[in-house]
Amino acid sequence: MTQPLIEVRDLEVHFPVGRTMFNAGATVRAVHRVSFEMGRGEVVGLVGESGSGKTTLGRSLLRLIEPTGGSVRLNGKEVTGMSPADLRRARSDMQIIFQDPFASLNPRMSVGEILSEALHLHSIGSRADRRDRVAALLETVGLPPQAAERYPHEFSGGQRQRIGIARALSVEPAFIVADEPVSALDVSIQAQIVNLLAELREKMKLSILFIGHDLSVIEYLCDRVIVLYLGKVMESGTVAEIYQRPRHPYTRALLDAAPQVDANRRTDRIMLTGDLPSPVSPPSGCIFRTRCPFAQPECAATVPPLETKGADHRVACIRADEIDLVPG
């Protein structure tokens, strides 16, 4: 591979909790030693249950949440540790699309103002240029140019999500974090937005980190998948690998949890029981062991390293070689 667009090394986001004058408090490891790379034009899915740290990871890549350790490189440039001025400039290379299309648009700004915000911030273009740019952006996401005069409340959820996407595109980024961009939408609208993202990715060679929990959407849209559990990577690999030959019990459980229309549905599904353990005091050894049907005493003793198993397939499970998880 040539130089990757994004290189993440041992990224950590730890939050202090309950710290008071009299109490040392504890630390929540929302993201713990996560490493991965993304090439230009590549779409990577990030999956995991609620509370697994997906959103925190996505935001810490953009330094919307400050990472407490590790490094993020964009185009070879270190994003972590960038000065505020450099970071502002770098922001035109990396953008974010939010989950909630109602909370992510300022209700007091017209769509035109929202979309030209970036042009103002980076002092690009004259007033007329900006109007043209806004119209072009709206066209890209399938909205009429008149939309620029209107306010967010006048649009439906799907239309608002298109505006959110246009805003992210307004700085012509190379990398976009899409934080569950379709989870808040009606199923019929979801397909439109997913198709729009697929189309944009082709047209603009965008790299997208697609955070989601709908595995069929991820399978359709992504090249590779990263499975996150309690802030740690459990497994990563190409979509084909992960979906056909999952090697981590957690991945298999996620795949099994996805609804399927299939009369001959297999019955040997792995069901997850219980809740996520408290991230303040995660289990020793393998953090998944408390909910893992294959757990053995040694799982509590050692932290399984993320090991490479075959081409571009990495698994953090000491029993990955002995248990057969291929869906039958």
Added chain:
Amino acid sequence: MVDLTTQTLEVETARSRRPYRQMAARFMRHRLAVVGAVVLILMALIVIAAPWFLPYRYDQQDFTILGVPTPPSAEHWLGTDELGRDALTRLVYGGRVSLGVGLLGAIISTLVGTAIGSVAGFYRGIWDMLLMRFTDVMLSIPTLPLVLLLSTLFRPSPGLLIVIVGGLIWMGTARLVRSQFLALREREYVEAARALGAAGPRLILRHILPNALGPITVAATLAVGTSIMLESGLSFLGFGILPPVPTWGNILNSASGWLSIAPWLAIPPGLCIFFTVLAVNFVGEGLRDAMEPRG
């Protein structure tokens, strides 16, 4: 697909700008607020037009009736004070000062409170700590003893009085604005602006403040009432505007000495203060209901 989108858009255009109309409708439903607004507007008009319809000047004395107040008569509808000045004239001119100081004091209070509250709520940390502890200190100072002390030292000009009034009542607004900012700074659209490269001042002024204007407007309205009360109190205690320039507070002050023999001097300014503050509060309540509908 594009056609479909265009179509939906046109259908929805009919709803354009409706929030403001809904807001007005909700306000109109609040009967006391409407009455309050009408009262305030009438008072403002009367006070502004005073020089054109009042036959006397506020410091014009009738030397034939000097020494004791005279009761209401055909020439002097509300009587005269002990210096032979027309009470109605002084009441209306007093309203000018009282309403003016009330309004300007409220504006200053709102500006100060909004500035302090937004910096504290947006930057948090050390700024929040310093500014909010300062706010607590200001809140804990008992106004009247302080003012009595100050009044022995100097007499403020009207401009300075306005600043003092504003400077003594901004704390509630600061706390309110801070809490608004604490909530709004976490909104995704603020995060989106940050992701685009927007920094502090722009986030505060363009993305957060406009969304906090509802509660701020309500607080500003209520501050008008507080500030009228405070100005009256200060003038009553002799720290405010000095005679012969009348304000409701200093008319009340000089009338208080004659309360037992000439109650007609004290009652009108007292009622004016009472009804103005009441009207302002009703309008504030109405605005709150109109701007922050619950459920």
